[in-house]
Amino acid sequence: MAQVNDRAATGGAIDSRKGFALAVLCAAMFLDALDTSVVGVALPSIQEDLGLSNTSLQWVVSAYTVAFGGFLLFGGRAADLLGRRRTFLIAMGLFAAASLAGSLVSEGPLLVASRIVKGLAAAFTAPAALSIITTTYREGAERNRAIAIYGATAASGYSLGLVLSGLLTTADWRLVFFVPSVLAAAVMIATPFALKADRPSGERRSYxxxxxxxxxxxxxxxxxxxxxxxxxxxxxxxxxxxxxxxxxxxxxxxxxxxxxxxxAVPLRLFRSWTRSSANVLALAFASSSIGWAFAATLYLQEFLGHSALRTGIELLPYGLTVVVVANFVTGRLVSAIGIRSVAVLGMTAQTLGIGLWIAVGADARYALILMPGLILHGIGNGLTFSTMNIAGVSGVKDEEQGIASGMIIASFQIGSGIGAAAISGVLTAATNGTSDAARVDGFQVSFLTATIFGVVGILISWLGLRTSTPKAAAPATEAEARPEAAASPTPS
CATH class of the missing domain: 4.10.860 (DNA Excision Repair, Uvrb; Chain A)
Known part of the structure; x- marks a missing residue:
């Protein structure tokens, strides 16, 4: 059931009432993305303070990723069956409590346990939030604009997490966990005022x-x-x-x-060539982008010797570009030229940006190579991330938006794991020796591998995202009865 009934066409503009709801949902997504990156810079301080082994330290990061990626489909199904706002609110409370616990613990296993609980909570908030957006905003220009803003928030959360982690860790690593708990509590307080209660979807409730x-x-x-x-x-x-x-x-x-x-997961959702391709695109997109981020951080910090804070600032142009493009370009562009064209354009820009990093050397050539690559990558990320989300939920009935949202987010999370694993393995295999030249060779091959993932994403976008020519918006009643008649490009 849609949460907002007055779905008059707005040409992509978002009214203040819906804007408040979107702001709350985006704040939750910001926290989910922030928690993926914000811990990284704090790891050395955590290890020293708690006396953790390298294996235990690795699980401070991995515990969140495993729980987040593993429970996403379950979280999406729960949102459909139990109610989206209810699921969102309970999970956000769990996220806040786990964040607070993480800032107070004094033993490694307890810290890892708090990270597992946070990942579990994020697996419920993320699909619930995206499905609330897709059932609140009419399919077409309005929804495209909302999902573009949502995507921009996710990307900015990840990139700003790198900078924020350096700032907070300078004071005390426990702030890395405490600050998100305060923000999560604020989201909880705002939720009842921002989101209307919705009834569980469907007459029959099968678990x-x-x-x-x-x-x-x-x-x-x-x-x-x-x-x-x-x-x-x-x-x-x-x-x-x-x-x-x-x-x-x-x-x-x-x-x-x-x-x-x-x-629990209707297989008919995969019968749409476009929706299925959107999930495969999410795998390639994340493998390229997150794999690149893994190698780029190592190159800047371990090879060039830049501090964590400096590294975060150097990566900031990427994050800012994503925010600008996703907020002000993507939604309008999708409505104008279709999801396939935007996805191809986005993956091409991202691939070219990552490809520039293949030319890295023993000296930082930031203005000549790294920063132009970051800006191109940011343009591509801002265009592609939101577009694949739009494609992944297009034409899906309201009562199945939760599971469709969970599928596309799960695909991204799995792709992140594939990218990090592949780039890590390539970096190790391609580094033949300890000299600077040998290490540079390893990084160059790593960035080449991330570029190849990007080329795969371009091909998937071109061949898989079959869309029709954008149409004028249909009346609300017709759009609700036949989602494929809405203004956005539709899956074939």
Whole structure:
């Protein structure tokens, strides 16, 4: 059920009432993205203060990623069945409590446990928030604009997290956990005023326990296995066993869902070539972008010796470009020329930007190579991230928006794991020696690998995102009855 009934066409503009709701939802997404990057700079201080081993320290980061990626589909289904605002509010409270606990603990295992709980909470808030947007804003220019702003918030949360982490850690690493808890509490307080209560979707409420358990366990094992690759190698037991188990569970999941009368993840959602391609695009996009970020951070900090704060500031043009493009360009461009054209343009810009980094050397050539690459990458990221979200939920019934949102976010998270694992492995294999020249060779091959992922994304965008010519907005009643008649380009 749509949360807002007065869906008059606005040409992409967002009225103040809906704007308040969008601001609250974007604040939650900002926190989810922020928590992915904000811990990184604080790790040395955390290790020294709590006396953690390298393995335990790695799980301060990985615990959040595994829980976030593993429970996303479950979180999306819960939002559809239990109500989106209710799911969002409860999960945000859990996020705030876990953040506060993380700022107070004095033992490593407790800190890792708090990160698991935060990842679990984010897996519910993210699909709930995106599905609230897609059921509040009419498909077309208005929704495109809202999702573009939402995407800009996610990208800015990740990039600003790198800078904020350096600033907070300078004072006390515990602020890295305490500040998000305060922001999450503020979102909780604003939620009842910003979001209207919605009823659970559908007349029949099936929890499909078998399908839910299989897809959640499969996703958890998949993300866990991907996280292990940079540390234990592709052919270690700790990597192959989880990955093999994930494949088996996901095959069983498809069999179960195909036979269930009311499945947790309706397989018909994959019958749309555009929606399926959007999820594959999310894999390639994240593999390229996050894989690049992994190598870029190492290049700037470990090789060039830049401080964490300086590294964050150097990456700031990327984040600012994403915010500007996603806020002021993407939504209008999608409505004007279609999702395929925007996605191809975005992936091309991102790939060219990452490709410039192949020319890195022993000396920082920031103004000549790095900054132009960052700006091009930011343009591509700002165009592609929001566009693939638009494509991933286009034409989906309101009662299934939660699971569709969870699918596209889960694809991005899995792609992030693939990118980090692949780039880490390539960097190790391509670095033949300890000299500066050998290390530069390793980074160049790593950036080349991220560029290849980008080329794959271009091909997926061109071949997979089949769209029609944008049309004029249809009346609200017709658009609700036939989502494909809305103003945005539609999946074939």
């Amino acid at each position: 499909d326990a078998g399908g839910t358990i299989l897809v959640t366990a499969g996703a958890l094992l998949l993300v866990f296995g991907l996280v292990q690759i940079p540390h234990d190698g592709l052919f270690s037991a700790t990597t192959l066993l989880p990955l093999g188990g994930a494949v088996l569970l996901l095959i069983l999941f498809v069999i179960v869902e195909n036979r269930h009368p009311d499945p």
